[in-house]
Amino acid sequence: MPTPLKNDRLLRALRREPVDTTPVWVMRQAGRYLPEYRATRAKAGSFMALAQNPELACEVTLQPLRRFELDAAILFSDILTIPDAMGLGLSFAQGEGPQFARPVRSRADVARLGVPDMETELRYVMDAVRVIRRELDGSVPLIGFSGSPWTLACYMVEGEGSRDFATAKAMCWNEPATAHQLLDTLARSVAAYLSAQAAAGAQVLMVFDTWGGMLGPAAYREFSLRYMAQAVDALKADPHARELPIILFSKGAHAHLAAMADTGCAALGVDWTIDLADARRAVDGKVALQGNLDPAVLRAQPDIIRREVRRVLDSYGKHPGHVFNLGHGITPEVDPEHVKVLVDEVHAYSRILRGS
Numbered sequence: 049m050p051t052p053l054k055n056d057r058l059l060r061a062l063r064r065e066p067v068d069t070t071p072v073w074v075m076r077q078a079g080r081y082l083p084e085y086r087a088t089r090a091k092a093g094s095f096m097a098l099a100q101n102p103e104l105a106c107e108v109t110l111q112p113l114r115r116f117e118l119d120a121a122i123l124f125s126d127i128l129t130i131p132d133a134m135g136l137g138l139s140f141a142q143g144e145g146p147q148f149a150r151p152v153r154s155r156a157d158v159a160r161l162g163v164p165d166m167e168t169e170l171r172y173v174m175d176a177v178r179v180i181r182r183e184l185d186g187s188v189p190l191i192g193f194s195g196s197p198w199t200l201a202c203y204m205v206e207g208e209g210s211r212d213f214a215t216a217k218a219m220c221w222n223e224p225a226t227a228h229q230l231l232d233t234l235a236r237s238v239a240a241y242l243s244a245q246a247a248a249g250a251q252v253l254m255v256f257d258t259w260g261g262m263l264g265p266a267a268y269r270e271f272s273l274r275y276m277a278q279a280v281d282a283l284k285a286d287p288h289a290r291e292l293p294i295i296l297f298s299k300g301a302h303a304h305l306a307a308m309a310d311t312g313c314a315a316l317g318v319d320w321t322i323d324l325a326d327a328r329r330a331v332d333g334k335v336a337l338q339g340n341l342d343p344a345v346l347r348a349q350p351d352i353i354r355r356e357v358r359r360v361l362d363s364y365g366k367h368p369g370h371v372f373n374l375g376h377g378i379t380p381e382v383d384p385e386h387v388k389v390l391v392d393e394v395h396a397y398s399r400i401l402r403g404s
């Protein structure tokens with residue numbers, strides 16, 4: 049029997065059940081703002097060497113939990129592992145972000161792609177999940193994750209990061225059949241990847257659609273939402289993942305919260321450009337919400353951080369179904385002490401708010 053969870057606040061909040069205090073975790077909580085992360089990464093040699101070593105990936109996953117009273121761990125990996133396993137040749141140039149040696153540009157390139165085998169080509173990810181679950185020993189739940197089909201397609205077609213992903217968008221307009229074939233292969237890959245993480249021990253699944261908000265409303269529904277919904281449908285029919293809560297996060301897409309809530313996911317990630325009170329009204333009690341402090345607030349002084357944390361908690365109010373997080377990933381220059389201020393204030397103030 050697996051160890052029962054000692055801290056199940058995250059799972060309870062995702063089910064919209066009452067909790068003593070609002071659960072909190074931080075997107076990119078294992079990362080360069082922590083000196084111990086930078087030391088482990090230097091030991092590994094590169095970001096990919098770190099992600100592909102299950103013991104070291106476990107070590108950096110646990111580092112933020114040793115410093116802060118976080119209510120969840122998130123697998124240390126990256127969204128670009130799927131395209132790498134498809135043969136695109138991923139590397140991270142120092143300080144320059146991701147690059148693919150063989151980007152996807154043509155119908156023939158797309159036709160060559162298949163769903164990677166999870167227990168061979170992506171075995172290192174599943175091994176990391178197994179090692180982390182063992183080391184967590186039931187202290188907090190483990191979140192597994194994937195990129196969304198659209199966000200993965202953005203990097204695969206562009207071949208690297210971009211301000212506007214114009215090449216990927218152009219494929220949608222000029223070669224819609226090719227774009228749809230790519231997105232369908234990716235939706236099947238995302239579902240298989242998350243199913244395998246669930247089988248290996250992930251207890252919550254999150255989909256990062258970082259670039260969904262760059263699309264206009266009709267294009268968002270056609271090229272982003274539709275394929276996240278396809279992956280959610282597949283997971284709801286999957287024996288390993290069926291019971292797991294799924295969090296969908298489309299950055300910059302709060303106009304679509306109501307449509308996203310209809311996919312059958314448990315929760316939506318929300319960026320900082322909308323008040324949680326308005327986001328709650330938009331989803332009409334169908335899902336939990338995760339967010340949404342502006343990550344830049346962590347550059348402010350502690351009393352300002354506390355004030356802004358309280359503003360987010362007040363905006364959501366006493367209702368069940370809130371997971372505190374930033375509205376996007378933490379940035380490298382943040383002082384780790386400021387993260388402690390944030391986490392402690394979430395717990396302290398949400399207890400007062402609930403009168404518990």
Ligand code: CP3
Pocket residue numbers: 074075076077078079080089095122123124125126127128140144145146193209256258377
């Ligand atoms: O949240 C966590 O702590 C778990 C680990 C995690 C990473 N990347 C580690 C990482 C997660 C969940 C991701 C997701 C991810 N990766 C996204 C979606 C979320 C988001 O931030 O929008 C995206 C778009 C990527 C792609 C990616 N990976 C980029 C653009 C970069 C380079 C940019 C940067 O921050 O340097 C990465 C590299 C990466 N992934 C780092 C980390 C900690 C930094 C690399 C390093 O250590 O040098």
